Amino acid sequence: MTEGAGKQLAGAMELQDFVRMAGTLTLADRRTLVQQALVLIEQNYVHLPLKAAMHAVNPVQRLRLLAVRLSRQSATTMDPEARFHQELSEIFHSVRDLHTNYILPAPYNTKIAYLPYLIEEYYDGDARRYAVTRTVQGYAAPAGFGPGVEVTHWNGVPIDRAVDLNAAKFAGSNPAARHSRGLESLTIRPLRIHVPPDEDWVVLTYLDPDGIERELRERWQVTDNQPSFVDADQVSxxxxxxxxxxxxxxxxxxxxxxxxxxxxxxxERIDTGELxxxxxxxxxxxxxxxxxxxxxxxxxxxxxxxxxxxxxxxxxxxxxxxxxxxxxxxxxxxxxxxxxxxxxxxxxxxxxxxxxxxxxxxxxxxxxxTQFIATALNVRICKQHQENPTGQIDLGPWCPSMNQALETGAVFSGGYSITPTGGANALGxxxxxxxxxxxxxxxxxxxxxxxxxxxxxxxxxxxxxxxxxxxxxxxxxxxxxxxxxxxxxxxxxxxxxxxxxxxxxxxxxxxxxxxxxxxxxxxxxxxxxxxxxxxxxxxxxxxxxxxxxxxxxxxxxxTGTVRRLDVAVAADELTLTTALLDRADVYLDGRPRASADLAQEVVTVPVPGAGAARVIRVEGFQGGELVAARTVVR
CATH class of the missing domain: 3.90.226.10 (2-enoyl-CoA Hydratase; Chain A, domain 1)
Structure with a gap:
């Protein structure tokens, strides 16, 4: 274990101690959070019509009702903070969209809650079963407990049922996604987007290597998570x-x-010089x-x-x-x-x-x-960045269709790619x-x-x-x-x-x-x-x-096919080394320049100007189907 990771885990605290420390939002803070959530969901959220139809939910109305309730509360009568976080989180989770989140404030936003083992599922024939597959490094496991023991119950609930109950709390877009998240969140909860577990400890029932039923009680622990490489809040x-x-x-x-x-x-390192x-x-x-x-x-x-x-x-x-x-x-x-x-x-x-x-x-x-939902606020954002003023974002392609959508009543803008087509094809x-x-x-x-x-x-x-x-x-x-x-x-x-x-x-x-x-x-x-x-x-x-x-x-x-297409460039010709190809077409800087039948594995193709070209693309065919291509950037 690295020294930094060891210190982090050594400094973990029990969940019940962490929860006592959390909670500093004022009533005004809560009202601000709900009002801003309404802006995002009602005016920016592209999937709102889809989610309302598919899942029969109305997050906008729920936020309005929460705002009304907060307007009737005072600093002395407002709900406990944990209840506020729970309700706002539930509203965001209700749309079953893992992109659309309420990120809890400090001290939650850097923390994870965890148990000292990992549970994964597998199939024995048609029967789904669950096993412990890892334990946290440094964890002093009781005798007979470790990777391979079969889990049967979670806090007295049959494990398969416990996973389903847990899955209902999280925002998976389809049954497979919800089940998967129900399982992974049994033992790890990022407190940035999930309220802390309800229980202070978990009783795990399992079969030891001899098939004897045993129980293990472990308390939830809380520690800082590793930070992300990417700052998603800064314009980049x-x-x-x-x-x-x-x-x-x-x-x-x-x-x-x-x-x-x-x-x-x-x-985020990309230097490979010493490898x-x-x-x-x-x-x-x-x-x-x-x-x-x-x-x-x-x-x-x-x-x-x-x-x-x-x-x-x-x-x-x-x-x-x-x-x-x-x-x-x-x-x-x-x-x-x-x-x-x-x-x-x-x-x-x-x-x-x-x-x-x-x-x-x-x-x-x-x-x-990709498409925006056509709202007046999204039109403002696109208009402000239609000429790429920051050098980081260009929303110009979406602007005409956004303006038109407001006039015609269309739900969405036109569709344009975020990824540059040139970059998606630069290497080949x-x-x-x-x-x-x-x-x-x-x-x-x-x-x-x-x-x-x-x-x-x-x-x-x-x-x-x-x-x-x-x-x-x-x-x-x-x-x-x-x-x-x-x-x-x-x-x-x-x-x-x-x-x-x-x-x-x-x-x-x-x-x-x-x-x-x-x-x-x-x-x-x-x-x-x-x-x-x-x-x-x-x-x-x-x-x-x-x-x-x-x-x-x-x-x-x-059952697949292994092909080959290597290209050696000279001043006015290309030497192609191929396998399982019968034709090659050559393009210089995007323009067609030559085509050759490949009767041998190594073929020299006359291509005037090849040595001066910036980009050479050779497309290989078999039976008329494009099956290989090589791009040479010089």
Whole structure:
């Protein structure tokens, strides 16, 4: 355990002691929070019509009623603060949108509550079961308790029922997402977006290795979580292009702190100069300066040896550096098949997720279009940033349709991509073997966008451990960011955004995303991405590093095709080294220049001016279908 992580856990306090310390909001503070929540939900929230229809909820009316009740209270008659937080949180959770959150004030906003073990589910045939899979480093577990024990009850409630009851409290967009969040929140609660647990301690009933039923009572602990690399409140490209489930992101950093503190880094590093360029050895992880973001290794399965790269988050400030490290890592992995594993990735920078797609396919990438809801306030925001005055945000493409929508009564603006199309296609294909994507119900936001793009561009099969992804199809902005956007480059008069008390904050889905390709125009929100293949996690998976899951992925990769397209550039010709291609078309700086039949593995193609071109793109075909492409940027 790192020294910093050890100090954090050593300084943890019991939940009941923390709760006694919390609570400093005045009645005026509470009224401000409710009024500002009304602004965001009623005038900025892009999914309000969808959520009202799908879930039969009316958060606007609930906020109005809460405001009325607060207007009738005084400093001596107001409710306990915990009750206020509970009600405001419930209103935000009612829309089942993990982008749209009430972020509790200090001291909650930096804390996590946790129990010293992790519970995961698996299937034994058709029966769903639960096991302890990890314990916190340094935890003095009683004899017979540890990874592998089967959990049967939670505070006397059968564990499956306890997960369902817990799931009802949280904002998953679909049944799979709610169940997944019900399970993970049994043992970890980010207090930024969840009120503290109701109970001070939990009694866990389990079967020890001898099958004897035992009970373990543990108190909830509270400590500081690891901070995020990205400041979503400041005007920056990373903040404006956020697509992040804050809860999953918080839990991901908490899992690092509690179970793998050796992967914690204090900053987002992309310098790879001192790292070895040796190919991955079977079973060994490749070194990376971004261990909080990537884990890359060579895996041995019954179907062969393949590459496996886990992408833990897209929450970065530098999407280009993120993609460069991804490309470096997959270049050191076996080239006959790649597993891209994005389970439990809550998203992050939308650029990073959509920039990654190009590296896995020869097809040009079409970023997902996004839409604002057409309200007078959103029109003001777009108008103020239609000429990109800050250098960080350009809302000009949405302005004409927003103004038109107010006249025609259209609900949404036109759809335009957040991700630059040029950046989404700047590097082109970098991996030429088959690719399988692994998803689960905790894939959300920018990861939903990545999974949808992977499927829409027909990159490869999607292997899901749940029935669909988390279904978070939106760009999310914080209240603090919205407030600044009406203050830059000069303050807009009569801004409805007021400072929030106590370091509280709020987030709202501001632009909804739509699918491309065969499902063009379909919203991602609530629907998510349905996998092409389904795998139920086994006991071996949760206790032995996903062995059965990766074996299934290996089976899918073994049916794929490994191609090759290497390009050597000379002054007036290209030398192409290929495999399983029968034709190549050449473009210089976007213009077609040559086409050649590939009767041999190595072919020299005359291309006048090739040496002077800035960008060379070679497209490889088999049977008339585009199956490989190489982009050379000089």
């Amino acid at each position: 490209t990373a903040a404006v292009a956020q697509g992040l489930d804050l809860g999953t992101d918080e839990i991901g950093r908490a899992l690092q702190l509690l179970y793998v503190p050796q992967t914690i880094t204090s900053e 070895s360029a040796e190919k991955a050895q079977p079973g060994a992880d490749l070194p990376t300066p971004m261990p909080s973001i990537f884990r890359a290794r060579s895996i041995v399965t019954p179907s062969g040896t393949f590459g496996h790269i886990r992408v833990f988050t897209f929450s970065v400030n530098d999407p280009d550096g993120f993609v460069r490290e991804f490309v470096r890592l997959i270049g050191l992995l076996p080239q006959n098949g790649l597993v891209v594993d994005v389970r439990a990735n809550g998203g992050g920078h939308i650029f990073a997720s959509e920039f990654l797609l190009q590296t896995l396919t020869p097809r040009p990438i079409t970023p997902e279009p 294909q970098q991996y030429f073997g088959p690719v399988v994507l692994i998803t689960d119900a905790r894939c959300y936001s920018a990861t939903d966008i990545f999974a949808a793009g992977f499927q829409d561009h027909r990159i490869g099969p999607v292997l899901g451990t749940d029935d669909n992804t988390g279904a978070g199809g939106a760009n999310v902005w914080t209240h603090a960011l919205l407030k600044q956007l009406l203050e830059l480059p000069s303050p807009s008069p009569d801004s409805p955004y007021k400072p929030l008390p106590g370091k509280a904050n709020m987030r709202v889905s501001i632009r909804r995303t739509l699918r491309v390709g065969d499902l063009a125009g379909t919203p991602v929100e609530d629907l998510g991405v349905v996998p092409t293949h389904r795998h139920r996690m086994t006991r071996t998976d949760v206790l032995e590093s996903n062995a059965d899951l990766l074996a299934r992925a290996g089976e899918l990769l073994a």
